[in-house]
Amino acid sequence: MKINKNIYFNKILHIATVIYSLSLSYSGPVVADSSPPQPFSVRPVQEVQQQAPPDDLWERIRLDLSWQTMHSEEVDNAREEYLRQPNYMPELSNRADYYLHYIVEEVAKRDMPMEIALLPVIESSLNPFASSPSGAAGLWQIMPDTGILLGLEQDSQYDGRQALRESTTVALDYLEKLYEEFDDDWLLALAAYNSGAGNVARAQEANAAKGLDTDYWSLDLSRQAREFVPKLIAITQIVADPQRFDVNIPPVENAPSFEVADTEAPLDMAQAAQMAGVDVDTLRALNPEQLGDSIAPNQSGEILLPVGTRSRFEHNITQLSPEELVQWQTYRVKSGESLDNIARKFDTQVAALQEANGIRGGIVQAGTLLNVPTDDAGTQAQPVSAVSDAAAPGAAVRNVPAYRVRKGDSLYGIANRFNVSVNDLIAWNSLKPGALLQPGQLLNLREAGG
Secondary structure (H helix, E strand, C coil), X not given: CCCCHHHHHHHHHHHHHHHHHHHHHXXXXXXXXXXXXXXXXXXXXXXXXXXXXXXXXXXXXXXXXXXXXXXXXXXXXXXXXXXXXXXXXXHHHHHHHHHHHHHHHHHHHCCCCHHHHHHHHHHHCCCCCCECCCCCECCCCECHHHHHHCCCCECCCEEHHHCHHHHHHHHHHHHHHHHHHCCCCHHHHHHHHHHCHHHHHHHHHHHHHCCCCCCHHHCCCCHHHHXXXXXXXXXXXXXXXXXXXXXXXXXXXXXXXXXEEECCCCXXXXXXHHHHCCCHHHHHHHCCCECCCECCCCCCCEEEEECCCHHHHHHHHHCCCHHHCCCEEEEECCCCCEHHHHHHHCCCCHHHHHHHHCCCCCECCCCCEEEEECHHHHCCCCEECCCCCCCCCCHHHHCCCEEECCCCCCHHHHHHHCCCCHHHHHHHCCCCCCCCCCCCCEEECCCCCC
């Protein structure tokens, strides 16, 4: 049969055109090419930013954890040890209210693993007053010599290792340095933080000489260093999935717990609390570096106050006269000196030096920096004859013991000194709650006629 070539060509062209048209509208699977797979796409940044942050700080931490997938016998043992203490996490949350949000913020700013924010949990159980038998102190358990090396001041009135902001800054600086030193390996950096960089480096060298691996899990370290990292991973697992381990972790507000105020002059701790409208225990919890009854005068004067109290504090402090502030100078003890020698030199009393520096006994080490009360701030507190007949007639009143207020005194301090309550002092002396005391003012120490 003879084929018309033009008709045949036109049919082929028509079929090709139909196939091409269909291909343009086809949405079926595409045959994969040989290029490498691409990572999964993530939500646009603007969508992530629009999401409200978690109200619970633990949830915020939980969202950024990644080490909980690590498993070993040491990790399992550490986790079981924590789980045997049912009150551990609830008590931890109580202390976390003061400190953990700040630590999380600082870790996030540095783009460090969020697990680092949990390091003070295993170091000190988030207790800035914690100390070890070896002398380590503070949230990050910094040794005295390490603290000096890192620039933290330490004396009888002040310990920078216990200061939330200062200790967190130097601890994170130190961890970042160790991370770089150990080839960007966080587990090795943590082991070095715990047991010393030299010990970890020598353990690596010993393994390398034997042809063994030099990662954290392969090293022959001290028992303390071997347990340190697994403890952190164990806490990470519990925080990451508390329901799995039947653990109750009370929520902690994902918000700052303090404001920073500056004090240009040293203050009695109880006086500062009174001006801020907070109790002394709260003020001490936020300022654990202050070891005595006063805000140490040889420091920056920074004080941490509960959120919402700074304005009141700053207003009240401007109302104080110079006579109402604690007056101090500092003195470095010389070889052979005692508190008795120093008290005579500055015309004060040994008891005043002991109270100002939080020390007992009369022996003090050479080189110690002492806070020395000046003027009558160091005058020993003595109960005085309460009231003369002319001032307050009536036999029932004459025998009421009284105390003459000195510079820097507060109701809280006086109440503690004479074993009475603040409320009683207010009632016995017809005072207004929150009123500031005046130097020279007489206070009754018991109810008239009592």
